[in-house]
Amino acid sequence: MACSSRAGAHSSASASASGSNNNNNNNRRSSNTTTNSNSKAAMSMAMAMAQYNADARLHQVFEQSGESGKSFDYTRSIKSTTESVPEHQITAYLSRMQRGGILQPFGCMLAVEESSFKIIAYSENALEMLNITAPPSQSQSVPNLVGGESEGIETIGSDIRRLFTPSSVRNLERAAMAQEISLTNPIVVDSNSGKPFYAIVHRIDVGIVIDLEPVRRGDAAALVSWGGGGSVPSQRLAVRATSRLQAVPSGDIGLLCDTVVEEVRELTGYDRVMVYKFHEDEHGEVVAEIRRSDLEPYLGLHYPATDIPQASRFLFMQNRVRMICDCRATPVKVIQSGELKQPLCLVGSTLRAPHGCHAQYMANMGSIASLVMAVIVNGNGNGNDEDGGGGSGRSSMKLWGLVVCHHTSPRAVPFPLRSACEFLMQTFGLQINMELQLAAQLIENNILRTQTLLCDMLLRDAPIGIVTQSPSIMDLVKCDGAALYYGGMCWLLGVTPMEAQIKDIAEWLLECHGDSTGLSTDSLADAGYPGAASLGDAVCGMAAARITSKDFLFWFRSHTAKEMKWGGAKHHPDDKDDGRRMHPRSSFKAFLEVVKRRSLPWENVEMDAIHSLQLILRGSFQDIDDSDTKTMVHARLNDLKLQGIDELSSVASEMVRLIETATAPILAVDSSGIVNGWNAKVGELTGLPVGEAMGKSLVHDLVFDESVETVEKMLYHAMRGTLFILKV
Numbered sequence: 079m080a081c082s083s084r085a086g087a088h089s090s091a092s093a094s095a096s097g098s099n100n101n102n103n104n105n106r107r108s109s110n111t112t113t114n115s116n117s118k119a120a121m122s123m124a125m126a127m128a129q130y131n132a133d134a135r136l137h138q139v140f141e142q143s144g145e146s147g148k149s150f151d152y153t154r155s156i157k158s159t160t161e162s163v164p165e166h167q168i169t170a171y172l173s174r175m176q177r178g179g180i181l182q183p184f185g186c187m188l189a190v191e192e193s194s195f196k197i198i199a200y201s202e203n204a205l206e207m208l209n210i211t212a213p214p215s216q217s218q219s220v221p222n223l224v225g226g227e228s229e230g231i232e233t234i235g236s237d238i239r240r241l242f243t244p245s246s247v248r249n250l251e252r253a254a255m256a257q258e259i260s261l262t263n264p265i266v267v268d269s270n271s272g273k274p275f276y277a278i279v280h281r282i283d284v285g286i287v288i289d290l291e292p293v294r295r296g297d298a299a300a301l302v303s304w305g306g307g308g309s310v311p312s313q314r315l316a317v318r319a320t321s322r323l324q325a326v327p328s329g330d331i332g333l334l335c336d337t338v339v340e341e342v343r344e345l346t347g348y349d350r351v352m353v354y355k356f357h358e359d360e361h362g363e364v365v366a367e368i369r370r371s372d373l374e375p376y377l378g379l380h381y382p383a384t385d386i387p388q389a390s391r392f393l394f395m396q397n398r399v400r401m402i403c404d405c406r407a408t409p410v411k412v413i414q415s416g417e418l419k420q421p422l423c424l425v426g427s428t429l430r431a432p433h434g435c436h437a438q439y440m441a442n443m444g445s446i447a448s449l450v451m452a453v454i455v456n457g458n459g460n461g462n463d464e465d466g467g468g469g470s471g472r473s474s475m476k477l478w479g480l481v482v483c484h485h486t487s488p489r490a491v492p493f494p495l496r497s498a499c500e501f502l503m504q505t506f507g508l509q510i511n512m513e514l515q516l517a518a519q520l521i522e523n524n525i526l527r528t529q530t531l532l533c534d535m536l537l538r539d540a541p542i543g544i545v546t547q548s549p550s551i552m553d554l555v556k557c558d559g560a561a562l563y564y565g566g567m568c569w570l571l572g573v574t575p576m577e578a579q580i581k582d583i584a585e586w587l588l589e590c591h592g593d594s595t596g597l598s599t600d601s602l603a604d605a606g607y608p609g610a611a612s613l614g615d616a617v618c619g620m621a622a623a624r625i626t627s628k629d630f631l632f633w634f635r636s637h638t639a640k641e642m643k644w645g646g647a648k649h650h651p652d653d654k655d656d657g658r659r660m661h662p663r664s665s666f667k668a669f670l671e672v673v674k675r676r677s678l679p680w681e682n683v684e685m686d687a688i689h690s691l692q693l694i695l696r697g698s699f700q701d702i703d704d705s706d707t708k709t710m711v712h713a714r715l716n717d718l719k720l721q722g723i724d725e726l727s728s729v730a731s732e733m734v735r736l737i738e739t740a741t742a743p744i745l746a747v748d749s750s751g752i753v754n755g756w757n758a759k760v761g762e763l764t765g766l767p768v769g770e771a772m773g774k775s776l777v778h779d780l781v782f783d784e785s786v787e788t789v790e791k792m793l794y795h796a797m798r799g800t801l802f803i804l805k806v
Contacts, residue, residue, distance in 0.1 A: 176393070177421035180409035181429040182402065184490055185275075185291040187412065188238050189422055192254060192285050197236050199414035199422045201429070207290070208241060209271035234415045238288075243268045246277075253279055254286060264493045266293070276493045280426040284418060289428045291493055315498035319345060320505045331513045335366035338481060338506050343368050345499060346449060346491050348483035352376060353453075354386075355479040358679055362386060362479070373486075385439075391477050394452040396425050399500045402432050402448045404488040405440040428493070440484075447489035449496070451481045451503045455511050478510055521683050528554065528687045541625060541695055545569040551631060554691065555621070555684040561632040564625075573616050574634050582609055584630050587622060596623040596692065598685060600635070601676045619677025621685065623692035631692065635677035747776050751793055 181187055186207040189199035239247045246267035253262040264276035267290075274293040279286055319341035326334045335353040343351040350373055353366035360383035367377040394400065409431035414422050424430040432440070440448060457476040481503065491499075531549060544551050545562045552560045552571050559572030563584050568577040575583065586607055591597050598621040603610035605620075619635035743763050746755025756771040764771075766780070774780055781789050 176389070176425050177423055178431065178433070179412045179421050179424075180431040181412060181424070181427065182404075182431050183407050183410045184403040185289055185429050186410075187290065187427060187429055188288045189282075189414070190238055190285050190288065192281070195237050195239050195250075195254075197234055197238055198285055198418060199234075199412055201410050202413055203410045204290075207273075207292070208269045209273050210241065210269070234413075241269055243270060250277065250279075250288070253277075259286070263497070264291075278428050278493055282423045282426065284422070287422075287424075287427055291428065291490075294490075294492065315495060316345070316502040316505075319502050323502070323505055323509060326509070328512060328516060331510070332366070334506075334509055334513065336368075338502070339366050339368045341502065342451075342481055342483065342499060345495065345502070346483055348447075348449060348485045348489065349373060350376075350445075350484040352482045352484075353479060354381075354482050356477065359383065365479075370486075386480075390436075393425055394450070394480065395454070395475070395477055397428075398452040398454070398503065399496045400448075400450045401428065401491060401496060402437075402440070403490045404446055405432060405437040405448075406446065407488075443484075444486055445484040446487055447485040449483040449489075449491055449499070451499055452477055453479045453481060453503055453510060454507045455514065478507070481506070525683060525686065528690070541629075541631075542569070544631075544691075545571055551633070551691070554687050555633055555680075556635075556678075557621075557633040558636045559617070559634040561634070563630045563632065565629065572634075573636060574632070575613055575617055579609060579613065580632065583607065583620070583622070583632070584628075587624075587630065588628065594624075595696075596621070596688075598622070598680045598688075600638075600679045604676075619680070621680050621688055623688050625692060625695040631688075631695075633688070638676050638678055745771075745776070747793065749797065751776050751778075753780070 181201050183203055186204040187199075187201040188197060188204060190197055239250070242250070246265075246269075249265045249267060253259055253265055256262050259279055259281055263278045265279065266274060267277045268274050275290040276293060278289040278291065281287075322341060323334070323337055326337050339351040339353055342348075350367065350369040352364045354362050355365045356362050362381040362383070362385065364376045364379045367375060369375065412422055412424075440446070454475050455478040457474045531554065534549075541562060541564055545560070546569065550560070550571060551562070557572070559570070559574035561571065561574050561580055562569040563580055566581075568580050570577070570580070574580065586609075587597060590606065597605065599605040600619040601610075602613065602618065602620055615637045617634045618637045621633040623631045625631060743760035744755070744757045745753060745760050748754050753771050753774050753776055756766075756768045758768075761768055761771070771780065777786055777789055777793070
């Protein structure tokens, strides 16, 4: 049987993952925290880079599809995103996203040198929006792209301070001196024509960008109650919503998401508000929604990862609230000095125009305006700060999801209200963090339950008992089916391949993954198994663990698509345009196409449980190959059935043998803390022979003084059977 190059690479990764688990379960939880975190981070980075490639490919196809992307076949393009894209094209794509040179026309922009306030760039609508009329003799000098000595009212090199009232100038100058300039936003300024604006300022590599958004008539009175400019008064608008969010009882993340969409809709008035969660494989799901009654529901909808590009996700980490007032509006160009070496960076601009592909998507779904807010959580995903560096920087943060608002007509939310929404998102992110932490604690408890289950399995008719009795290996992890391949025979549970296919998979593993102790994949096809197509949709993902040189345990999962449901309106199958156009329905259809040969991924905690069972069984059947010896060992293990004190002693002896021959350091103490177990490995690591350790007090005789308190706490929890996490 030939092995593909993909299978070889996968085997190497799998062997590494399996090798990292060759420790005793008591040590795995602390040592694997870093290992799993690092491997998960590496996997996340790899997926992100792959998505950058896919995003750039889609961008290229859309750009080549003609005006407004009318010939862009969305579903077909999604399927072809695995094609490689040259690095220079990805660079150009990222530059287009961040330095596109176009802005939304609901406001105007001025970019200035920080020290002199001289204009280095401006939006082409600035003159009109500021209500400034240049004399006819000077109007031809605007724009001045070369930074000459033109006397135009607004040209490259002009001082913007003469465009605003004296009090406004003082406010701008005060903001420019602030170390954290964003904390001064919004700055309420008046142009010399008397027109009020919210000035939203931020620093870039070449100076300061000033986004100017007109103050609406109804906002003028509200400015007094808001307390003027700055971020703190804006946060007052979200106090009631924040209180209601904090009042949601813990343990119900669904209710938390439902509450936040209600509060955001009450604050902003959008037709539809959704919570959009990112999954581990980067795709997204609508997990909460509130909408106008006549709108089609999107709750439960899954989107391919490419629907929200990695570049956009990066921008959300930098600029956490993003408003599009009218996706149909013609964007305005940025005019900049010829002395600037590259297009102006618009990452932090509130006016940055949407990419044509996204604008077309919005228009197709009938959403003219949108407001999107980032939900940021701790990067390790469990609410704790363990991933190094103290967790104070943005490197420790992660984009958990988005709160997305849609409106069927043009809509602009004033900056103070957007700032209040951002404050609400900070609270929501903290609440999500607490829920993730609670979930992590439940997982830890599940690990303890699993350890009990594994010990119970060891005491039974191993290995046959783990598939013939209850609980079985199907209770160990979430799966659709499981199988034991032992001595050339198969025991099947649930939805599995046929016996002949199980044997074929075992042969493939031995041939193509012979150096590894197992393999886990969400797609047997992607892992390189030649017979994957014959398995159909029923079996897509697999976790396999070798228990002897030729015997395996298997867990199987069906395709992800069967897990996905959407309550949206049904559409006639002959609606050909539904698949080609960029629309939530076609996104959902494209997503199902992508995952129909893929299962849910195997979680780290599930793989830990599988490896724990594997280690126990491998210890019992180590180096046993011939069937006669297997029969003898099988008979010996059957004799371990509990029938009184003698049987209990036999079981205890078997456990002692496993501990003594383990490759992990293991010690035992009695209720007084006196050492009564000390295996060879711990003796090797400490340099203390078993004879010198036995009978000594672990705390008072063997532990350094600075570690006494920690070890006492550890023993206290161990004696009571409670969880104790040791951070090192």
